[in-house]
Amino acid sequence: MTLQTTAQVANHQEPTLERPAATQPSKPVLIRLEHLSKTYAEAGQARAVLDELNREFYTGEFVCLLGKSGSGKSTLLNLISGIDAPSSGDVTIYDGAQAVTITALSEHERTIFRRNHIGIVFQFFNLIPTLTVLENVTLPLELAGKHQQMRRHAVELLERVGLADRINTYPDKLSGGEQQRVAIARALAHDPLLVLADEPTGNLDDETGETVLKLLLELTRDAGKTLFMATHAPDVAEQADRVLHLVHGQLVNDQLSTAQG
Protein backbone atom coordinates (compact mmCIF):
# COMPACT_ATOMS: atom_id res chain seq x y z
CA MET A 1 0.00 0.00 0.00
CA THR A 2 1.22 3.49 -0.79
CA LEU A 3 -0.07 6.80 0.39
CA GLN A 4 -1.11 9.39 -2.12
CA THR A 5 0.23 12.89 -2.40
CA THR A 6 -2.01 15.97 -2.33
CA ALA A 7 -1.95 16.16 -6.10
CA GLN A 8 -2.93 12.52 -6.39
CA VAL A 9 -5.80 13.00 -3.98
CA ALA A 10 -7.01 15.94 -6.00
CA ASN A 11 -7.05 13.83 -9.17
CA HIS A 12 -9.04 10.95 -7.73
CA GLN A 13 -12.53 10.67 -6.39
CA GLU A 14 -12.86 9.16 -2.94
CA PRO A 15 -9.39 7.71 -2.73
CA THR A 16 -9.40 4.80 -0.37
CA LEU A 17 -6.73 2.83 1.36
CA GLU A 18 -6.81 -0.35 3.21
CA ARG A 19 -5.47 -0.20 6.75
CA PRO A 20 -1.93 -1.49 6.60
CA ALA A 21 -1.53 -5.09 7.54
CA ALA A 22 -0.49 -4.93 11.15
CA THR A 23 2.07 -7.23 12.55
CA GLN A 24 -0.14 -7.29 15.62
CA PRO A 25 -3.63 -8.34 14.60
CA SER A 26 -5.30 -7.13 17.79
CA LYS A 27 -4.01 -3.55 17.53
CA PRO A 28 -4.91 -1.21 14.67
CA VAL A 29 -2.16 0.94 13.22
CA LEU A 30 -2.13 4.52 14.52
CA ILE A 31 1.06 6.03 13.09
CA ARG A 32 2.80 5.15 9.85
CA LEU A 33 6.19 6.51 8.86
CA GLU A 34 7.13 6.23 5.20
CA HIS A 35 10.60 7.06 3.90
CA LEU A 36 10.78 9.72 6.55
CA SER A 37 13.95 11.80 6.42
CA LYS A 38 15.10 14.98 8.04
CA THR A 39 18.27 16.73 7.00
CA TYR A 40 19.85 19.79 8.54
CA ALA A 41 22.42 22.01 6.90
CA GLU A 42 25.54 22.32 9.04
CA ALA A 43 28.47 24.45 7.96
CA GLY A 44 27.33 24.21 4.39
CA GLN A 45 26.98 20.41 4.52
CA ALA A 46 23.80 18.37 4.81
CA ARG A 47 23.54 16.14 7.90
CA ALA A 48 20.82 13.49 7.86
CA VAL A 49 19.33 13.21 11.37
CA LEU A 50 16.60 10.81 10.26
CA ASP A 51 17.26 8.68 7.23
CA GLU A 52 14.44 6.91 5.35
CA LEU A 53 12.44 5.70 8.37
CA ASN A 54 9.65 3.22 7.68
CA ARG A 55 7.63 2.10 10.72
CA GLU A 56 4.14 1.48 11.99
CA PHE A 57 2.93 2.07 15.53
CA TYR A 58 -0.27 0.75 17.04
CA THR A 59 -3.16 2.09 19.04
CA GLY A 60 -2.67 1.76 22.79
CA GLU A 61 1.01 0.92 22.44
CA PHE A 62 3.77 2.31 24.67
CA VAL A 63 6.73 2.95 22.39
CA CYS A 64 10.04 3.81 23.99
CA LEU A 65 12.54 5.61 21.77
CA LEU A 66 16.09 5.39 23.06
CA GLY A 67 19.13 7.20 21.78
CA LYS A 68 21.99 9.48 22.68
CA SER A 69 21.57 13.22 22.91
CA GLY A 70 21.43 14.63 19.39
CA SER A 71 20.48 11.29 17.86
CA GLY A 72 17.21 12.72 16.51
CA LYS A 73 14.65 11.55 19.10
CA SER A 74 13.11 14.99 19.57
CA THR A 75 13.24 15.57 15.81
CA LEU A 76 11.17 12.42 15.24
CA LEU A 77 8.62 13.54 17.86
CA ASN A 78 8.46 16.98 16.23
CA LEU A 79 7.76 15.39 12.84
CA ILE A 80 5.04 13.12 14.25
CA SER A 81 3.39 16.04 16.07
CA GLY A 82 3.64 18.29 13.03
CA ILE A 83 5.71 20.90 14.85
CA ASP A 84 8.38 20.42 12.19
CA ALA A 85 8.16 19.32 8.55
CA PRO A 86 10.33 16.50 7.12
CA SER A 87 12.85 16.90 4.33
CA SER A 88 11.12 13.99 2.60
CA GLY A 89 8.70 11.16 3.36
CA ASP A 90 5.36 11.04 5.10
CA VAL A 91 3.78 10.67 8.52
CA THR A 92 0.23 9.35 8.46
CA ILE A 93 -1.97 9.21 11.51
CA TYR A 94 -5.05 7.02 11.44
CA ASP A 95 -8.03 8.51 13.21
CA GLY A 96 -10.79 5.89 13.11
CA ALA A 97 -11.95 5.71 9.51
CA GLN A 98 -9.78 8.60 8.40
CA ALA A 99 -6.11 8.64 7.60
CA VAL A 100 -4.46 12.03 7.77
CA THR A 101 -1.10 12.48 6.10
CA ILE A 102 0.03 15.30 8.32
CA THR A 103 3.23 15.91 6.40
CA ALA A 104 1.06 16.97 3.46
CA LEU A 105 -0.83 19.54 5.52
CA SER A 106 0.02 23.22 5.73
CA GLU A 107 1.69 24.56 8.85
CA HIS A 108 -1.64 26.03 10.01
CA GLU A 109 -3.48 22.73 9.41
CA ARG A 110 -0.81 20.76 11.25
CA THR A 111 -1.20 23.11 14.22
CA ILE A 112 -4.97 22.62 14.24
CA PHE A 113 -4.48 18.83 13.95
CA ARG A 114 -2.01 18.87 16.83
CA ARG A 115 -4.30 20.88 19.11
CA ASN A 116 -7.12 18.42 18.54
CA HIS A 117 -5.37 15.04 18.43
CA ILE A 118 -1.95 15.15 20.08
CA GLY A 119 -0.93 15.60 23.70
CA ILE A 120 2.66 16.51 24.51
CA VAL A 121 4.67 16.15 27.73
CA PHE A 122 7.95 18.08 27.72
CA GLN A 123 11.17 17.59 29.67
CA PHE A 124 10.92 21.06 31.19
CA PHE A 125 7.14 20.83 31.81
CA ASN A 126 6.46 24.01 29.77
CA LEU A 127 3.44 25.06 31.79
CA ILE A 128 2.16 28.55 31.11
CA PRO A 129 3.46 30.51 34.10
CA THR A 130 0.71 33.13 34.06
CA LEU A 131 -2.10 30.56 34.24
CA THR A 132 -3.17 28.59 37.29
CA VAL A 133 -2.89 24.79 37.46
CA LEU A 134 -6.55 24.40 36.47
CA GLU A 135 -6.26 26.91 33.62
CA ASN A 136 -3.18 25.12 32.31
CA VAL A 137 -5.18 21.89 32.11
CA THR A 138 -8.25 23.52 30.56
CA LEU A 139 -6.15 25.36 27.96
CA PRO A 140 -5.95 22.42 25.47
CA LEU A 141 -9.72 21.97 25.85
CA GLU A 142 -10.27 25.63 25.10
CA LEU A 143 -7.86 25.45 22.16
CA ALA A 144 -9.74 22.45 20.81
CA GLY A 145 -13.08 24.19 21.35
CA LYS A 146 -14.23 21.58 23.86
CA HIS A 147 -15.86 23.94 26.30
CA GLN A 148 -18.56 21.61 27.62
CA GLN A 149 -17.93 20.47 31.19
CA MET A 150 -14.37 21.60 30.66
CA ARG A 151 -13.76 22.49 34.29
CA ARG A 152 -15.23 19.27 35.67
CA HIS A 153 -13.13 17.17 33.32
CA ALA A 154 -9.95 19.08 34.22
CA VAL A 155 -10.61 18.77 37.95
CA GLU A 156 -11.15 15.00 37.54
CA LEU A 157 -7.77 14.70 35.80
CA LEU A 158 -6.09 16.78 38.48
CA GLU A 159 -7.65 14.51 41.11
CA ARG A 160 -6.09 11.53 39.35
CA VAL A 161 -2.65 13.13 39.38
CA GLY A 162 -3.16 14.08 43.04
CA LEU A 163 -3.30 17.84 42.62
CA ALA A 164 -7.00 18.57 43.13
CA ASP A 165 -6.15 20.79 46.08
CA ARG A 166 -3.77 22.94 44.04
CA ILE A 167 -6.04 24.00 41.20
CA ASN A 168 -5.68 27.72 41.87
CA THR A 169 -1.93 27.61 42.39
CA TYR A 170 0.46 29.11 39.85
CA PRO A 171 3.17 26.76 38.41
CA ASP A 172 6.04 28.62 40.08
CA LYS A 173 4.71 27.47 43.45
CA LEU A 174 4.86 23.79 42.47
CA SER A 175 7.77 21.36 42.66
CA GLY A 176 9.21 19.82 39.47
CA GLY A 177 7.30 16.58 40.03
CA GLU A 178 4.06 18.42 40.62
CA GLN A 179 4.56 20.53 37.52
CA GLN A 180 5.14 17.40 35.45
CA ARG A 181 1.95 15.86 36.88
CA VAL A 182 0.05 18.97 35.75
CA ALA A 183 1.69 18.61 32.34
CA ILE A 184 0.49 14.98 32.14
CA ALA A 185 -3.06 16.05 33.00
CA ARG A 186 -2.79 18.76 30.36
CA ALA A 187 -1.56 16.30 27.71
CA LEU A 188 -4.57 14.05 28.28
CA ALA A 189 -7.20 16.73 28.85
CA HIS A 190 -8.50 17.00 25.28
CA ASP A 191 -8.68 13.20 24.74
CA PRO A 192 -5.88 13.02 22.13
CA LEU A 193 -5.18 10.12 19.77
CA LEU A 194 -1.63 9.83 21.05
CA VAL A 195 0.62 11.29 23.72
CA LEU A 196 4.18 12.28 22.85
CA ALA A 197 6.59 12.56 25.76
CA ASP A 198 10.05 14.05 25.28
CA GLU A 199 12.31 13.04 28.20
CA PRO A 200 9.48 13.48 30.72
CA THR A 201 11.63 12.34 33.64
CA GLY A 202 14.83 14.00 32.43
CA ASN A 203 14.48 16.95 34.74
CA LEU A 204 13.37 15.03 37.84
CA ASP A 205 15.18 13.05 40.51
CA ASP A 206 14.98 9.24 40.25
CA GLU A 207 12.22 8.74 42.78
CA THR A 208 10.01 11.55 41.46
CA GLY A 209 10.77 10.45 37.91
CA GLU A 210 9.60 6.95 38.70
CA THR A 211 6.37 8.24 40.25
CA VAL A 212 5.71 10.51 37.29
CA LEU A 213 6.46 7.74 34.79
CA LYS A 214 4.14 5.36 36.61
CA LEU A 215 1.39 7.97 36.57
CA LEU A 216 1.89 8.71 32.89
CA LEU A 217 1.74 5.04 31.99
CA GLU A 218 -1.27 4.40 34.17
CA LEU A 219 -3.27 7.28 32.75
CA THR A 220 -2.41 6.58 29.11
CA ARG A 221 -3.09 2.86 29.45
CA ASP A 222 -6.40 3.49 31.24
CA ALA A 223 -7.42 5.87 28.50
CA GLY A 224 -6.23 3.44 25.82
CA LYS A 225 -3.90 6.04 24.34
CA THR A 226 -0.70 5.45 22.42
CA LEU A 227 2.32 6.76 24.31
CA PHE A 228 5.42 7.58 22.29
CA MET A 229 8.26 8.43 24.64
CA ALA A 230 11.75 9.65 23.80
CA THR A 231 14.25 9.06 26.57
CA HIS A 232 17.85 8.07 27.20
CA ALA A 233 16.99 6.25 30.45
CA PRO A 234 17.23 2.50 29.69
CA ASP A 235 15.19 1.52 32.78
CA VAL A 236 12.11 3.21 31.29
CA ALA A 237 12.38 0.77 28.41
CA GLU A 238 11.59 -2.16 30.72
CA GLN A 239 8.00 -1.02 30.94
CA ALA A 240 7.54 -0.29 27.23
CA ASP A 241 5.64 -2.45 24.74
CA ARG A 242 8.21 -1.70 22.12
CA VAL A 243 11.73 -0.31 22.32
CA LEU A 244 13.43 1.43 19.42
CA HIS A 245 16.97 2.73 19.25
CA LEU A 246 17.74 5.67 17.08
CA VAL A 247 21.29 5.23 15.80
CA HIS A 248 22.81 7.21 12.91
CA GLY A 249 19.39 8.25 11.73
CA GLN A 250 18.02 4.69 11.66
CA LEU A 251 15.55 2.93 13.92
CA VAL A 252 17.12 -0.32 15.11
CA ASN A 253 16.50 -3.08 17.69
CA ASP A 254 12.80 -2.97 17.15
CA GLN A 255 11.65 -5.27 19.94
CA LEU A 256 8.17 -6.40 20.83
CA SER A 257 7.89 -6.67 24.57
CA THR A 258 6.37 -9.78 26.08
CA ALA A 259 4.30 -7.43 28.20
CA GLN A 260 2.23 -6.48 25.17
CA GLY A 261 -1.19 -7.94 25.01
Next chain:
Amino acid sequence: MSIQTTAPTSNRSQFSVKTLLRLAWRYAWRRPFQSLFFILGVAIGVAMIVAIDLANGSAERAFALGTETITGRATHQIVGGPSGLDEQIYTRLRRELGYRQSAPVVENYVIATTLDAQPMRLLGIDPFADQPFRSYLGEGDAAAGASATFLSDLMVRPNTVLLSQDVATRYHLQTGDQFPVRIGSRTANLEIVGLLAPSDDLSRRALQGLLITDISTAQEVLQQLHKLDRIDLIVSNDAAGRAALAKIATILPPGVRIEESAARSGAVNEMTAAFSLNLTALSLLALVVGMFLIYNTVTFSVVQRRPVLGSLRALGMTRREVYVLILAEAGLLGVIGTALGLALGVILGRGAVQLVTQTINDLFFVVSVREIDIPVFTLV
Protein backbone atom coordinates in the same frame (compact mmCIF):
# COMPACT_ATOMS: atom_id res chain seq x y z
CA MET B 1 -10.90 3.95 4.33
CA SER B 2 -10.50 7.49 3.10
CA ILE B 3 -7.25 9.30 3.15
CA GLN B 4 -7.03 13.04 3.36
CA THR B 5 -4.34 15.57 3.25
CA THR B 6 -6.25 18.41 4.82
CA ALA B 7 -7.31 18.87 8.40
CA PRO B 8 -10.82 17.62 9.19
CA THR B 9 -13.49 20.31 8.75
CA SER B 10 -14.38 20.25 12.43
CA ASN B 11 -10.86 21.33 13.23
CA ARG B 12 -11.42 24.96 12.42
CA SER B 13 -10.06 27.47 14.85
CA GLN B 14 -12.48 27.61 17.74
CA PHE B 15 -10.18 29.31 20.16
CA SER B 16 -12.25 31.92 21.94
CA VAL B 17 -11.38 35.58 22.17
CA LYS B 18 -12.11 35.31 25.89
CA THR B 19 -9.26 32.83 26.36
CA LEU B 20 -6.94 35.00 24.31
CA LEU B 21 -7.79 38.11 26.30
CA ARG B 22 -7.34 36.19 29.53
CA LEU B 23 -3.88 35.07 28.45
CA ALA B 24 -3.02 38.66 27.49
CA TRP B 25 -4.42 40.17 30.66
CA ARG B 26 -2.75 37.60 32.91
CA TYR B 27 0.62 38.29 31.38
CA ALA B 28 0.20 42.04 31.90
CA TRP B 29 -1.01 41.46 35.45
CA ARG B 30 1.78 39.07 36.42
CA ARG B 31 4.48 41.37 34.98
CA PRO B 32 3.46 44.66 36.62
CA PHE B 33 6.70 46.62 36.08
CA GLN B 34 6.95 45.68 32.43
CA SER B 35 3.31 46.63 31.94
CA LEU B 36 3.85 49.86 33.84
CA PHE B 37 6.72 50.88 31.54
CA PHE B 38 4.57 50.13 28.53
CA ILE B 39 1.69 52.18 29.90
CA LEU B 40 4.04 55.03 30.82
CA GLY B 41 5.57 54.99 27.34
CA VAL B 42 2.17 55.38 25.74
CA ALA B 43 0.95 57.86 28.36
CA ILE B 44 3.97 60.17 28.05
CA GLY B 45 3.79 60.21 24.25
CA VAL B 46 0.07 60.88 24.20
CA ALA B 47 0.28 63.43 27.04
CA MET B 48 2.93 65.49 25.26
CA ILE B 49 0.97 65.58 22.02
CA VAL B 50 -2.25 66.51 23.80
CA ALA B 51 -0.58 69.12 26.05
CA ILE B 52 1.19 70.91 23.22
CA ASP B 53 -1.86 70.74 20.99
CA LEU B 54 -4.06 72.15 23.74
CA ALA B 55 -1.57 74.91 24.55
CA ASN B 56 -1.15 75.84 20.88
CA GLY B 57 -4.85 75.61 20.21
CA SER B 58 -5.82 77.62 23.27
CA ALA B 59 -3.33 80.38 22.49
CA GLU B 60 -4.48 80.52 18.87
CA ARG B 61 -8.14 80.56 19.83
CA ALA B 62 -7.54 83.23 22.46
CA PHE B 63 -5.76 85.32 19.85
CA ALA B 64 -8.49 84.72 17.28
CA LEU B 65 -11.12 85.63 19.84
CA GLY B 66 -9.23 88.79 20.74
CA THR B 67 -8.79 89.76 17.11
CA GLU B 68 -12.44 89.10 16.43
CA THR B 69 -13.45 91.29 19.36
CA ILE B 70 -11.26 94.14 18.29
CA THR B 71 -11.83 93.89 14.58
CA GLY B 72 -15.54 93.28 14.97
CA ARG B 73 -17.39 93.56 11.67
CA ALA B 74 -14.75 95.77 10.04
CA THR B 75 -13.87 94.57 6.56
CA HIS B 76 -10.94 96.96 6.05
CA GLN B 77 -8.64 99.01 8.17
CA ILE B 78 -6.68 102.20 7.48
CA VAL B 79 -3.30 101.73 9.09
CA GLY B 80 -0.13 103.80 9.26
CA GLY B 81 3.43 103.31 10.39
CA PRO B 82 4.63 102.62 13.92
CA SER B 83 3.63 106.10 15.10
CA GLY B 84 0.04 105.62 13.96
CA LEU B 85 -2.24 107.93 11.97
CA ASP B 86 -3.04 111.56 12.27
CA GLU B 87 -6.62 111.90 13.54
CA GLN B 88 -7.23 114.48 10.83
CA ILE B 89 -7.54 111.62 8.37
CA TYR B 90 -10.63 110.43 10.26
CA THR B 91 -12.06 113.93 10.27
CA ARG B 92 -11.53 114.25 6.51
CA LEU B 93 -12.98 110.82 5.94
CA ARG B 94 -16.22 111.71 7.65
CA ARG B 95 -16.52 115.36 6.67
CA GLU B 96 -15.04 115.55 3.18
CA LEU B 97 -16.02 112.11 1.93
CA GLY B 98 -19.02 111.67 4.22
CA TYR B 99 -18.04 108.05 4.81
CA ARG B 100 -20.04 107.04 7.90
CA GLN B 101 -19.11 103.37 8.07
CA SER B 102 -15.83 104.16 9.79
CA ALA B 103 -14.64 104.11 13.39
CA PRO B 104 -11.37 105.32 14.92
CA VAL B 105 -9.41 103.05 17.24
CA VAL B 106 -6.57 103.71 19.67
CA GLU B 107 -5.29 100.64 21.42
CA ASN B 108 -2.36 99.25 23.32
CA TYR B 109 -1.58 96.83 26.08
CA VAL B 110 -1.44 97.94 29.68
CA ILE B 111 -0.58 95.92 32.77
CA ALA B 112 -3.37 95.79 35.33
CA THR B 113 -1.05 95.58 38.34
CA THR B 114 -3.73 94.76 40.91
CA LEU B 115 -5.45 92.22 38.66
CA ASP B 116 -2.68 89.61 38.85
CA ALA B 117 -0.50 91.91 36.72
CA GLN B 118 -2.23 90.55 33.64
CA PRO B 119 -1.81 92.30 30.30
CA MET B 120 -5.09 93.87 29.18
CA ARG B 121 -5.87 95.54 25.94
CA LEU B 122 -6.96 99.17 26.39
CA LEU B 123 -9.30 99.82 23.48
CA GLY B 124 -10.18 103.43 22.84
CA ILE B 125 -13.23 103.92 20.63
CA ASP B 126 -15.81 106.48 19.66
CA PRO B 127 -18.94 104.96 21.25
CA PHE B 128 -21.27 106.39 18.64
CA ALA B 129 -19.24 105.64 15.55
CA ASP B 130 -18.36 102.21 16.91
CA GLN B 131 -21.82 100.71 17.23
CA PRO B 132 -21.99 99.12 13.75
CA PHE B 133 -18.56 97.52 14.33
CA ARG B 134 -18.62 95.86 17.75
CA SER B 135 -21.71 94.25 19.21
CA TYR B 136 -20.97 94.58 22.91
CA LEU B 137 -22.04 98.24 22.82
CA GLY B 138 -25.05 97.51 20.64
CA GLU B 139 -28.49 98.55 21.84
CA GLY B 140 -30.14 95.42 20.60
CA ASP B 141 -28.40 93.21 23.11
CA ALA B 142 -30.12 94.03 26.40
CA ALA B 143 -27.66 92.12 28.54
CA ALA B 144 -24.61 93.43 26.81
CA GLY B 145 -25.89 96.81 25.86
CA ALA B 146 -24.12 99.57 27.62
CA SER B 147 -26.61 101.96 29.07
CA ALA B 148 -26.75 105.56 27.94
CA THR B 149 -25.61 106.61 31.42
CA PHE B 150 -22.28 104.91 31.38
CA LEU B 151 -21.68 105.74 27.74
CA SER B 152 -22.02 109.40 28.56
CA ASP B 153 -19.78 108.92 31.63
CA LEU B 154 -17.26 107.21 29.41
CA MET B 155 -17.13 110.19 27.03
CA VAL B 156 -17.40 113.02 29.55
CA ARG B 157 -15.30 111.86 32.50
CA PRO B 158 -11.56 111.29 32.04
CA ASN B 159 -9.83 107.97 32.78
CA THR B 160 -13.02 105.92 32.81
CA VAL B 161 -13.36 102.42 31.40
CA LEU B 162 -15.85 99.63 30.83
CA LEU B 163 -14.83 96.23 32.16
CA SER B 164 -16.08 92.70 31.70
CA GLN B 165 -18.52 91.57 34.40
CA ASP B 166 -16.56 88.30 34.76
CA VAL B 167 -13.27 90.07 35.47
CA ALA B 168 -14.99 92.43 37.91
CA THR B 169 -16.53 89.49 39.77
CA ARG B 170 -13.21 87.60 39.85
CA TYR B 171 -11.37 90.57 41.39
CA HIS B 172 -14.29 91.85 43.48
CA LEU B 173 -14.59 95.12 41.58
CA GLN B 174 -17.69 97.16 40.95
CA THR B 175 -18.79 100.33 39.24
CA GLY B 176 -17.08 103.33 40.74
CA ASP B 177 -13.95 101.40 41.79
CA GLN B 178 -10.54 102.51 40.59
CA PHE B 179 -7.56 100.38 39.73
CA PRO B 180 -4.05 101.22 38.52
CA VAL B 181 -2.59 100.23 35.17
CA ARG B 182 1.02 100.42 34.04
CA ILE B 183 1.96 101.72 30.60
CA GLY B 184 5.69 101.25 30.20
CA SER B 185 7.15 103.07 33.18
CA ARG B 186 4.09 105.22 33.82
CA THR B 187 1.05 104.43 35.92
CA ALA B 188 -2.50 105.65 35.48
CA ASN B 189 -5.62 105.12 37.57
CA LEU B 190 -8.73 104.02 35.72
CA GLU B 191 -12.27 104.18 37.05
CA ILE B 192 -14.90 101.62 36.20
CA VAL B 193 -18.10 103.27 34.97
CA GLY B 194 -19.85 100.21 33.65
CA LEU B 195 -19.71 96.43 33.47
CA LEU B 196 -20.26 94.50 30.24
CA ALA B 197 -22.02 91.17 30.50
CA PRO B 198 -22.78 89.75 27.06
CA SER B 199 -25.28 86.93 27.00
CA ASP B 200 -23.24 84.65 24.73
CA ASP B 201 -20.23 82.77 26.01
CA LEU B 202 -17.99 83.67 23.09
CA SER B 203 -18.35 87.44 23.58
CA ARG B 204 -18.01 87.01 27.34
CA ARG B 205 -14.70 85.23 26.93
CA ALA B 206 -13.55 87.72 24.30
CA LEU B 207 -14.13 90.63 26.67
CA GLN B 208 -12.09 89.14 29.49
CA GLY B 209 -8.82 90.78 28.52
CA LEU B 210 -10.32 94.07 27.40
CA LEU B 211 -10.69 97.59 28.87
CA ILE B 212 -12.97 99.74 26.74
CA THR B 213 -12.62 103.45 26.97
CA ASP B 214 -13.40 106.60 25.06
CA ILE B 215 -10.88 107.45 22.36
CA SER B 216 -9.75 110.66 24.03
CA THR B 217 -9.07 108.80 27.32
CA ALA B 218 -7.05 106.19 25.43
CA GLN B 219 -5.04 108.94 23.70
CA GLU B 220 -4.28 110.57 27.06
CA VAL B 221 -3.47 107.37 28.94
CA LEU B 222 -1.32 106.00 26.12
CA GLN B 223 0.13 109.46 25.37
CA GLN B 224 -0.93 109.34 21.74
CA LEU B 225 -2.55 112.75 21.50
CA HIS B 226 -4.07 113.48 18.07
CA LYS B 227 -3.00 110.06 16.91
CA LEU B 228 -5.00 106.99 15.98
CA ASP B 229 -3.79 103.41 15.66
CA ARG B 230 -6.21 102.64 12.87
CA ILE B 231 -9.56 103.45 11.36
CA ASP B 232 -11.95 100.55 10.92
CA LEU B 233 -14.11 100.51 7.79
CA ILE B 234 -17.08 98.52 6.64
CA VAL B 235 -16.97 98.33 2.87
CA SER B 236 -19.37 96.29 0.78
CA ASN B 237 -17.87 93.71 -1.52
CA ASP B 238 -19.19 95.15 -4.78
CA ALA B 239 -18.42 97.85 -7.33
CA ALA B 240 -19.70 100.58 -5.01
CA GLY B 241 -17.43 99.28 -2.24
CA ARG B 242 -14.42 99.22 -4.53
CA ALA B 243 -15.20 102.76 -5.72
CA ALA B 244 -15.45 103.91 -2.08
CA LEU B 245 -12.04 102.36 -1.30
CA ALA B 246 -10.49 104.08 -4.28
CA LYS B 247 -11.98 107.38 -3.17
CA ILE B 248 -10.69 106.92 0.40
CA ALA B 249 -7.23 106.12 -0.94
CA THR B 250 -7.05 109.58 -2.52
CA ILE B 251 -7.12 111.35 0.83
CA LEU B 252 -4.50 109.16 2.49
CA PRO B 253 -1.06 110.67 3.03
CA PRO B 254 2.07 108.72 2.06
CA GLY B 255 2.80 105.75 4.35
CA VAL B 256 -0.87 105.21 5.20
CA ARG B 257 -2.64 102.33 3.53
CA ILE B 258 -5.86 100.32 3.49
CA GLU B 259 -5.67 96.67 4.48
CA GLU B 260 -8.24 93.93 4.58
CA SER B 261 -9.00 92.85 8.15
CA ALA B 262 -8.63 89.18 7.35
CA ALA B 263 -5.23 89.72 5.75
CA ARG B 264 -4.06 91.56 8.85
CA SER B 265 -5.00 88.78 11.27
CA GLY B 266 -3.64 86.26 8.77
CA ALA B 267 -0.27 87.99 8.85
CA VAL B 268 -0.16 87.72 12.63
CA ASN B 269 -1.09 84.04 12.40
CA GLU B 270 1.79 83.51 9.99
CA MET B 271 4.16 85.03 12.52
CA THR B 272 3.31 82.38 15.08
CA ALA B 273 3.02 79.53 12.57
CA ALA B 274 6.72 78.62 12.79
CA PHE B 275 6.58 78.69 16.57
CA SER B 276 3.50 76.43 16.60
CA LEU B 277 5.17 74.10 14.11
CA ASN B 278 8.23 73.85 16.35
CA LEU B 279 6.11 72.97 19.33
CA THR B 280 4.19 70.38 17.31
CA ALA B 281 7.47 68.88 16.06
CA LEU B 282 8.73 68.66 19.63
CA SER B 283 5.54 66.97 20.77
CA LEU B 284 5.90 64.52 17.88
CA LEU B 285 9.45 63.87 19.07
CA ALA B 286 7.99 62.97 22.45
CA LEU B 287 5.62 60.63 20.64
CA VAL B 288 8.54 59.05 18.78
CA VAL B 289 10.32 58.51 22.11
CA GLY B 290 7.08 57.00 23.43
CA MET B 291 6.86 54.74 20.36
CA PHE B 292 10.46 53.67 20.88
CA LEU B 293 9.62 52.79 24.49
CA ILE B 294 6.57 50.82 23.32
CA TYR B 295 8.54 49.04 20.60
CA ASN B 296 11.24 48.05 23.06
CA THR B 297 8.76 46.89 25.67
CA VAL B 298 6.83 44.76 23.19
CA THR B 299 10.04 43.33 21.71
CA PHE B 300 11.34 42.59 25.19
CA SER B 301 8.10 40.90 26.21
CA VAL B 302 8.17 38.72 23.06
CA VAL B 303 11.86 37.80 23.38
CA GLN B 304 11.46 37.10 27.09
CA ARG B 305 8.47 34.88 26.44
CA ARG B 306 9.82 32.89 23.53
CA PRO B 307 9.71 29.63 25.53
CA VAL B 308 6.10 30.31 26.61
CA LEU B 309 5.05 31.27 23.10
CA GLY B 310 6.80 28.11 21.90
CA SER B 311 4.78 26.05 24.40
CA LEU B 312 1.58 27.68 23.21
CA ARG B 313 2.49 26.85 19.62
CA ALA B 314 3.27 23.25 20.60
CA LEU B 315 -0.10 23.03 22.36
CA GLY B 316 -1.78 24.05 19.14
CA MET B 317 -2.03 27.81 19.08
CA THR B 318 -1.63 29.04 15.52
CA ARG B 319 0.82 31.75 14.44
CA ARG B 320 -2.10 34.06 13.86
CA GLU B 321 -3.44 33.46 17.37
CA VAL B 322 -0.03 34.15 18.91
CA TYR B 323 0.16 37.33 16.84
CA VAL B 324 -3.32 38.37 17.96
CA LEU B 325 -2.34 37.55 21.57
CA ILE B 326 0.63 39.92 21.43
CA LEU B 327 -1.47 42.58 19.71
CA ALA B 328 -4.24 42.14 22.30
CA GLU B 329 -1.73 42.67 25.08
CA ALA B 330 -0.31 45.75 23.42
CA GLY B 331 -3.84 47.00 22.69
CA LEU B 332 -4.99 46.42 26.25
CA LEU B 333 -2.07 48.31 27.76
CA GLY B 334 -2.19 50.87 24.95
CA VAL B 335 -5.81 51.75 25.76
CA ILE B 336 -4.94 52.20 29.44
CA GLY B 337 -1.85 54.25 28.52
CA THR B 338 -3.82 56.42 26.10
CA ALA B 339 -6.56 57.12 28.65
CA LEU B 340 -3.91 58.03 31.21
CA GLY B 341 -2.05 60.11 28.61
CA LEU B 342 -5.19 62.08 27.75
CA ALA B 343 -5.81 62.96 31.40
CA LEU B 344 -2.13 63.77 31.92
CA GLY B 345 -2.09 65.80 28.70
CA VAL B 346 -4.96 68.00 29.88
CA ILE B 347 -3.15 68.63 33.19
CA LEU B 348 0.16 69.31 31.42
CA GLY B 349 -1.71 71.47 28.89
CA ARG B 350 -2.79 73.81 31.67
CA GLY B 351 0.87 74.36 32.57
CA ALA B 352 2.09 74.43 28.99
CA VAL B 353 -0.44 77.05 27.95
CA GLN B 354 1.14 79.52 30.39
CA LEU B 355 4.59 78.85 28.92
CA VAL B 356 3.37 79.09 25.35
CA THR B 357 1.47 82.30 26.11
CA GLN B 358 4.52 83.78 27.77
CA THR B 359 6.67 83.00 24.73
CA ILE B 360 4.10 84.44 22.33
CA ASN B 361 3.82 87.54 24.51
CA ASP B 362 7.59 87.96 24.63
CA LEU B 363 8.32 87.27 20.98
CA PHE B 364 5.27 88.08 18.90
CA PHE B 365 2.23 89.84 20.32
CA VAL B 366 0.26 90.02 23.51
CA VAL B 367 -2.29 87.33 24.10
CA SER B 368 -4.04 86.59 27.35
CA VAL B 369 -5.21 83.01 27.90
CA ARG B 370 -7.29 82.52 30.99
CA GLU B 371 -8.48 79.01 30.27
CA ILE B 372 -7.71 76.13 27.96
CA ASP B 373 -10.08 74.71 25.39
CA ILE B 374 -10.25 70.94 25.20
CA PRO B 375 -11.52 70.17 21.71
CA VAL B 376 -12.76 66.63 21.15
CA PHE B 377 -10.64 66.48 17.98
CA THR B 378 -7.43 66.79 20.00
CA LEU B 379 -8.48 64.01 22.35
CA VAL B 380 -9.52 61.78 19.47
